[in-house]
Amino acid sequence: xSLGYTIDIFFVMYFLSPILYNRSMSVFFTxxxxxxxxxxxxxxxxxxxxxxxxxxxxxxYGLREELYRKFGKLYIEVIVMKRKEHIIVLTAHWxxxxxxxx
Numbered sequence: 001x002s003l004g005y006t007i008d009i010f011f012v013m014y015f016l017s018p019i020l021y022n023r024s025m026s027v028f029f030t031x032x033x034x035x036x037x038x039x040x041x042x043x044x045x046x047x048x049x050x051x052x053x054x055x056x057x058x059x060x061y062g063l064r065e066e067l068y069r070k071f072g073k074l075y076i077e078v079i080v081m082k083r084k085e086h087i088i089v090l091t092a093h094w095x096x097x098x099x100x101x102x
Contacts, residue, residue, distance in 0.1 A: 027051060027087045040093055046071060047092055050078045056098050064090070068098045 027048065029037075037044065046069075054067040055075070067078045074094045081088045 025085055025087060027089060029089050030091075033089050033091055036091055036093070042076065042092055042094070046076050047078055047089060050076055050092075051080065051087060051089070054078075058099065066099075068095075 029044070029047075036042075037047075050067050050069040054069050056066075056068040058066040058068075060066055060079075063081050063083075065080050065082065067080060068075045069078075074096060075098055076092060077095050077098075078092045079090045081090060
C-alpha cells in the first residue's frame with residue numbers, strides 16, 4: 001500500500017464535497033469543522049473569505065497554517081492544511097486577538 005493510496009482513502013472517508021476555491025484549488029471541509037461551525041455560529045463564507053484574503057498567516061507544525069481575518073471586533077482563526085491542489089480546513093473559531101500583531 002503506497003502513501004498516495006492511503007491519502008486517497010482518507011479523502012474519501014473523511015471529507016465532503018469540495019468547494020471550488022479557484023480553477024486550480026479545491027477547499028475541503030472536514031466533518032469535524034462542519035459540526036464546529038454550527039456550534040460556534042460561524043458562516044462558511046467567513047471561512048472562504050479568510051482563506052482568500054487572510055490578515056495574518058502563521059505556519060505551524062507539519063503542513064498546517066493558521067489564517068486570521070478580522071470580522072467586526074473579533075478575529076476568525078482558520079486552521080488549514082495545504083496540499084498540491086487542495087486546501088483542507090481542519091477547524092475554525094473566534095478569537096479576541098491574534099498571537100502576533102498585524
